[in-house]
Amino acid sequence: xxxxxxxxxxxxxxxxxxxxxxxxxxxxxxxxxxxxxxxxxxxxxxxxxxxxxxxxxxxxxxxxxxxxxxxxxxxxxxxxxxxxxxxxxxxxxxxxxxxxxxxxxxxxxxxxx
Amino acid sequence: xxxxxxxxxxxxxxxxxxxxxxxxxxxxxxxxxxxxxxxxxxxxxxxxxxxxxxxxxxxxxxxxxxxxxxxxxxxxxxxxxxxxxxxxxxxxxxxxxxxxxxxxxxxxxxxxxx
Numbered sequence: 001x002x003x004x005x006x007x008x009x010x011x012x013x014x015x016x017x018x019x020x021x022x023x024x025x026x027x028x029x030x031x032x033x034x035x036x037x038x039x040x041x042x043x044x045x046x047x048x049x050x051x052x053x054x055x056x057x058x059x060x061x062x063x064x065x066x067x068x069x070x071x072x073x074x075x076x077x078x079x080x081x082x083x084x085x086x087x088x089x090x091x092x093x094x095x096x097x098x099x100x101x102x103x104x105x106x107x108x109x110x111x112x113x
Numbered sequence: 114x115x116x117x118x119x120x121x122x123x124x125x126x127x128x129x130x131x132x133x134x135x136x137x138x139x140x141x142x143x144x145x146x147x148x149x150x151x152x153x154x155x156x157x158x159x160x161x162x163x164x165x166x167x168x169x170x171x172x173x174x175x176x177x178x179x180x181x182x183x184x185x186x187x188x189x190x191x192x193x194x195x196x197x198x199x200x201x202x203x204x205x206x207x208x209x210x211x212x213x214x215x216x217x218x219x220x221x222x223x224x225x226x227x
Contacts, residue, residue: 043216048215106156
């Protein structure tokens with residue numbers, strides 16, 4: 001079945017440093033979504049990427065979808081303490097395999113002031 | 114306000130004592146699902162439902178049951194809880210279960226099984 005690997009599992013940064021998390025799928029994806037979970041909270045949708053090579057930006061966050069649509073990254077420039085939390089990717093295989101969803105394991109980001 | 118609600122938010126129970134965690138959404142979503150979140154393992158899908166009376170297993174269904182008698186409700190049932198089911202549980206819903214839809218999560222239920 002489909003697997004989505006996300007690395008790193010943990011990332012500790014000083015405030016102002018950059019941060020990147022990566023998701024790699026064993027199969028080609030129709031789209032990929034990114035979610036953020038604040039400490040003590042629930043996952044909240046950030047963005048969706050659909051096209052091969054797509055790049056989207058949200059302020060200091062840059063999201064990329066690989067050319068082969070099997071990998072994706074989330075990059076945060078100049079982290080702030082408000083960026084702390086766990087970032088998850090959700091890879092959607094498309095086709096008839098809807099219903100069952102597989103999230104990446106998540107990357108826990110800690111930002112030291 | 115559009116939302117997914119879960120009850121209870123916190124629960125401490127003992128091994129073998131049946132429990133139910135309720136999930137309700139007010140967005141008229143067809144698709145609902147349950148996840149458990151454990152350190153280092155991320156969000157793992159337990160069960161999902163494409164519509165009323167339609168449910169199917171996710172990646173970790175053992176020890177859990179679900180039902181979908183109404184569109185808005187999707188309770189998670191632990192018939193005989195065991196300590197390895199101690200976890201943080203999330204219910205989620207989306208419009209129709211089509212790939213690419215936003216998943217809306219409930220606030221979570223933290224379960225401790227002694």
